[in-house]
Amino acid sequence: MKRFSKAFLFYVLSTLIVVIWMIPFIVAFFTSFKTMDEIFMLRNFWSPPRNWTIENFKIAWTEGRMQRYFLNTFLVTSISVLATLFLSSLSAFALSWYNFKLKTVILVIFVAGMLIPFQMLLIPVYRFSLATGLYDSLMGVILFHVAFQIGFCTFFLRNFMVTIPTSLFEAAKIDGANPFVIYSKIIMPLVTPAVAALSILEFTWIWNDYLWSLILLQSDSKKTVTIGLTALQGQWISSWNVIAAGALLAAIVPVTVFLIFQRYFIEGLTLGSVKG
Amino acid sequence: MKKFLVICFAILTVFTALAKEKIVVNSYMSDPAPRKAFADLVKIFEEKYPDYEVVINTFAHEDFKTLLRTWLAAPKGTADVVTWFAGERMRYFAEMGLIAPLEEVFEGSRWENYFPTSFKSTCSYNDKIYFVPQSWYWWGVYYRKSVFEKFGIKEPKTWEEFLNVCETLKKNGISPIAIGTKFPWTAAGWFDILNLRINGLDYHINLTAGKVPYNDPKLLKVFEYWRQLIDKGYLLANHTSYEWQEGATFLFRGQAGMYYMGQFIKDVAPAEVKDDLDFFRFPVIDPSIPLYEETPIDGFMIPSNAPNKKGAVVFLKFIASKEAQEKFAKDLGRLAANVEVTPPDEHAKKGLEMVLASSGVAQFYDRDTNPEMAEVGMNAFIEFMQNPSKVTSILDKLEQERKRIYSK
Amino acid sequence: MKRDRLTPYLFVAAPLCMYSIWVIFPILQTIAVSFTKWDGMTKMKFVGLENFKRLVSDNYFGLSLLNNIKWMVGFVVLSIPVGLIFAMLMDQKFPGHKVYKSLIYLPMALSFVVIGQIWSWVLEPTGGVINTFFRFIGLEQFAKPWLSDPKIVTYSLIMAALWRQIPYAMILFLAGLKNVSKELVEAAIVDGATPAQRFWYVILPALKPAMVIAITVNIIDSLRAFDIVFVMTRGGPYYSSSVMANYMYVQAFHNYRMGYGASIAVVQFGITLGFIIMYLLNVLKREERE
Numbered sequence: 001m002k003r004f005s006k007a008f009l010f011y012v013l014s015t016l017i018v019v020i021w022m023i024p025f026i027v028a029f030f031t032s033f034k035t036m037d038e039i040f041m042l043r044n045f046w047s048p049p050r051n052w053t054i055e056n057f058k059i060a061w062t063e064g065r066m067q068r069y070f071l072n073t074f075l076v077t078s079i080s081v082l083a084t085l086f087l088s089s090l091s092a093f094a095l096s097w098y099n100f101k102l103k104t105v106i107l108v109i110f111v112a113g114m115l116i117p118f119q120m121l122l123i124p125v126y127r128f129s130l131a132t133g134l135y136d137s138l139m140g141v142i143l144f145h146v147a148f149q150i151g152f153c154t155f156f157l158r159n160f161m162v163t164i165p166t167s168l169f170e171a172a173k174i175d176g177a178n179p180f181v182i183y184s185k186i187i188m189p190l191v192t193p194a195v196a197a198l199s200i201l202e203f204t205w206i207w208n209d210y211l212w213s214l215i216l217l218q219s220d221s222k223k224t225v226t227i228g229l230t231a232l233q234g235q236w237i238s239s240w241n242v243i244a245a246g247a248l249l250a251a252i253v254p255v256t257v258f259l260i261f262q263r264y265f266i267e268g269l270t271l272g273s274v275k276g
Numbered sequence: 277m278k279k280f281l282v283i284c285f286a287i288l289t290v291f292t293a294l295a296k297e298k299i300v301v302n303s304y305m306s307d308p309a310p311r312k313a314f315a316d317l318v319k320i321f322e323e324k325y326p327d328y329e330v331v332i333n334t335f336a337h338e339d340f341k342t343l344l345r346t347w348l349a350a351p352k353g354t355a356d357v358v359t360w361f362a363g364e365r366m367r368y369f370a371e372m373g374l375i376a377p378l379e380e381v382f383e384g385s386r387w388e389n390y391f392p393t394s395f396k397s398t399c400s401y402n403d404k405i406y407f408v409p410q411s412w413y414w415w416g417v418y419y420r421k422s423v424f425e426k427f428g429i430k431e432p433k434t435w436e437e438f439l440n441v442c443e444t445l446k447k448n449g450i451s452p453i454a455i456g457t458k459f460p461w462t463a464a465g466w467f468d469i470l471n472l473r474i475n476g477l478d479y480h481i482n483l484t485a486g487k488v489p490y491n492d493p494k495l496l497k498v499f500e501y502w503r504q505l506i507d508k509g510y511l512l513a514n515h516t517s518y519e520w521q522e523g524a525t526f527l528f529r530g531q532a533g534m535y536y537m538g539q540f541i542k543d544v545a546p547a548e549v550k551d552d553l554d555f556f557r558f559p560v561i562d563p564s565i566p567l568y569e570e571t572p573i574d575g576f577m578i579p580s581n582a583p584n585k586k587g588a589v590v591f592l593k594f595i596a597s598k599e600a601q602e603k604f605a606k607d608l609g610r611l612a613a614n615v616e617v618t619p620p621d622e623h624a625k626k627g628l629e630m631v632l633a634s635s636g637v638a639q640f641y642d643r644d645t646n647p648e649m650a651e652v653g654m655n656a657f658i659e660f661m662q663n664p665s666k667v668t669s670i671l672d673k674l675e676q677e678r679k680r681i682y683s684k
Numbered sequence: 685m686k687r688d689r690l691t692p693y694l695f696v697a698a699p700l701c702m703y704s705i706w707v708i709f710p711i712l713q714t715i716a717v718s719f720t721k722w723d724g725m726t727k728m729k730f731v732g733l734e735n736f737k738r739l740v741s742d743n744y745f746g747l748s749l750l751n752n753i754k755w756m757v758g759f760v761v762l763s764i765p766v767g768l769i770f771a772m773l774m775d776q777k778f779p780g781h782k783v784y785k786s787l788i789y790l791p792m793a794l795s796f797v798v799i800g801q802i803w804s805w806v807l808e809p810t811g812g813v814i815n816t817f818f819r820f821i822g823l824e825q826f827a828k829p830w831l832s833d834p835k836i837v838t839y840s841l842i843m844a845a846l847w848r849q850i851p852y853a854m855i856l857f858l859a860g861l862k863n864v865s866k867e868l869v870e871a872a873i874v875d876g877a878t879p880a881q882r883f884w885y886v887i888l889p890a891l892k893p894a895m896v897i898a899i900t901v902n903i904i905d906s907l908r909a910f911d912i913v914f915v916m917t918r919g920g921p922y923y924s925s926s927v928m929a930n931y932m933y934v935q936a937f938h939n940y941r942m943g944y945g946a947s948i949a950v951v952q953f954g955i956t957l958g959f960i961i962m963y964l965l966n967v968l969k970r971e972e973r974e
Contacts, residue, residue, distance in 0.1 A: 021787060238525045
């Protein structure tokens with residue numbers, strides 16, 4: 001009986017929380033399917049659309065050029081994630097298995113860097129990109145993301161690598177294996193779960209980035225999804241239905257990735273205990 | 277995956293190499309109507325000059341204002357042509373040498389063959405032309421004819437009549453005055469017109485040039501008139517939540533009665549409301565002050581660091597031409613800067629007549645004022661609108677800023 | 685042996701190099717710029733501490749700092765307990781708890797741009813969800829202009845941010861709850877401890893490490909707040925919802941006072957640094973213990 005009342009309490013409370021939690025989503029969902037007339041005359045966010053229409057998604061996708069922005073974002077995100085994981089696994093490897101003079105200093109630099117207010121970087125990175133010709137190229141955004149995320153990823157992978165028994169490493173070393181072989185053949189296969197978790201986290205973060213794309217890109221043809229969404233907001237200011245459709249489109253990839261790989265995402269956040 | 281990307285990259289590079297000569301135009305025309313009008317214009321240009329390919333990068337208005345300076349100041353330019361506003365806002369960049377003088381555009385001809393002589397000074401700095409005007413428009417009090425008819429309201433001519441109209445609208449459950457101040461420039465429109473009506477053009481020019489203290493008693497009068505509207509609750513509630521377009525929807529829906537706004541308000545009006553919209557001249561406050569209006573000029577500049585200056589000049593020559601100006605003005609119902617183009621429709625004719633009948637014109641607060649001063653000034657106007665009783669302390673603070681900014 | 689000493693440096697070289705170019709040098713540069721007067725276009729002029737002196741008397745900076753403190757308090761006071769309650773609830777692994785969890789986590793997958801947009805509809809004054817709700821239940825007086833009243837706008841923004849922040853705290857606590865020893869809890873039950881006593885004397889102490897991390901991370905996040913403010917109000921009306929990061933952006937990229945903007949970033953960095961050090965000490969200490 002006690003167990004039953006407890007379960008009852010659990011379901012009532014949880015349902016209540018989730019319903020409240022979902023309201024903003026529902027609002028966006030309803031709005032995105034409304035016709036312009038309904039938005040224009042009613043200004044009401046509660047009710048479901050009277051006439052459902054997918055016209056808004058079409059407008060956002062073609063006139064809002066979301067298709068182009070999706071491709072750009074996909075390129076930026078996937079390359080950045082791959083590159084940053086590769087580079088930071090190198091430094092994490094060094095920082096977890098070797099004792100050397102600057103070890104602690106380097107680790108602290110990496111960790112501190114991931115927590116700084118990014119405003120510190122805004123002006124110099126912008127000017128650096130201009131000076132090197134990286135401005136307004138996807139490469140410029142990618143390189144920045146890679147560099148900026150190295151701090152967090154190194155810290156994250158190192159935390160995971162130090163939990164691997166030292167004996168494994170020592171044994172390989174005694175066998176005369178060269179360090180790169182140890183890294184690629186022994187350590188990396190063992191940290192695959194961590195890499196998976198990390199890549200999901202990084203994927204959503206980089207996909208959702210707004211500020212750096214705003215600062216480092218200018219051409220319409222190179223913009224990313226989040227910039228596209230703000231451009232959409234600037235263009236269709238009072239056409240909330242179109243903006244809502246754009247917002248849902250912008251959200252669909254990270255939300256799907258999140259739902260599929262949720263376990264890794266959560267593991268990543270717990271393990272990393274910090275956000276980039 | 278990597279290989280695939282490398283190949284993609286290579287293909288992309290080859291394509292760019294084979295392309296036509298590129299002209300990059302960064303534009304703030306982000307509302308759907310002007311955006312389309314400009315794209316159509318560019319299409320005509322590309323047909324006429326097949327050697328060129330024009331890339332338009334469109335930015336939301338407010339983002340554009342922020343980003344422009346970063347483009348201009350870049351060691352390596354990324355845009356060949358940029359949209360902008362005539363007046364002090366243009367001169368600010370000319371003074372720093374960040375935009376290029378445009379003699380070449382008028383080579384073999386004269387400014388006067390294209391544009392009115394009266395525009396020349398707002399488009400120049402140190403006697404050199406830096407700005408090619410495209411269109412201009414007037415500000416007026418917009419309203420829906422059907423709404424006015426329904427309540428038997430006539431266009432007010434004086435301040436008293438204007439207040440009466442407000443009262444009638446309010447009694448009937450309509451917000452008398454629509455405004456959206458999420459971005460504060462819309463409030464600057466009110467400041468300008470009240471100052472022009474109360475203190476006149478010379479005073480206004482001196483003020484925007486930074487020569488008049490903001491706590492001047494004459495200026496206080498402007499805020500006293502403004503305050504009448506605020507205290508009586510004539511302004512749209514929660515206006516700081518809305519952008520100007522959102523504010524306009526209240527007018528379009530008939531929930532608000534009037535909107536002091538530029539002609540471009542028609543760009544965002546739904547088709548069924550467009551013909552119902554009309555405007556009247558902002559009412560007279562002090563009959564001894566002649567009538568002055570606000571007529572901002574929009575157009576283009578070439579950054580000093582433009583990679584393709586030659587192409588930019590060709591493009592601006594086209595923009596200045598009668599054909600291009602006529603097309604753009606017609607699409608949007610604005611007034612073309614080109615002297616040979618007549619007003620595109622009845623509405624524009626009425627606007628032009630109003631301007632021609634006035635004794636002088638100003639650009640706009642944030643186009644006539646130093647940009648830094650404009651930023652604090654416009655924010656202070658919003659602060660005033662929300663706390664009208666604090667007007668003296670707000671103006672004192674503004675005066676401190678003026679002293680600091682102009683002492684440099 | 686000699687080669688072995690070189691090996692770690694070889695591994696670290698490439699990542700550290702990139703990190704230096706895009707993160708470390710820029711930090712140093714910003715610190716340098718903060719001592720200058722610079723519009724980003726003409727020549728830089730060294731002005732010593734003038735920017736910092738001006739910060740002290742700049743009301744809007746003071747306001748932004750105060751708002752950051754509000755964010756900090758809001759984050760700690762709300763996202764920690766609420767996150768903990770959610771975590772405790774979801775830790776009762778009844779069937780279906782995974783679905784509930786997924787739904788609560790969902791906002792974390794969203795960009796701030798999307799969150800800002802969606803929430804501006806929730807908070808919209810005329811037809812927005814919250815105001816419609818209050819009018820519907822007859823509490824008209826609670827229907828407020830959430831984003832345009834200078835007195836409440838910051839709290840509205842914090843509310844939107846919490847939508848994403850609470851699930852994060854919840855994740856940290858759920859992980860922490862795994863470390864609570866079952867035996868201790870059972871023992872407490874046998875001893876006849878009330879649920880409150882159990883929570884206070886058994887569970888909470890075991891959650892201390894998670895708590896410390898959650899609080900520090902929340903503080904650091906609150907000091908870095910930017911996107912939500914930028915997307916939803918841009919710091920308006922008239923700076924009333926401005927935070928340091930936003931004010932820095934306005935000064936540097938809107939008013940083109942790069943030097944002044946940099947000095948704001950430096951102050952923000954200085955304040956955050958204190959908490960970053962706290963965080964680091966915590967992490968390192970934990971490692972030593974292990």
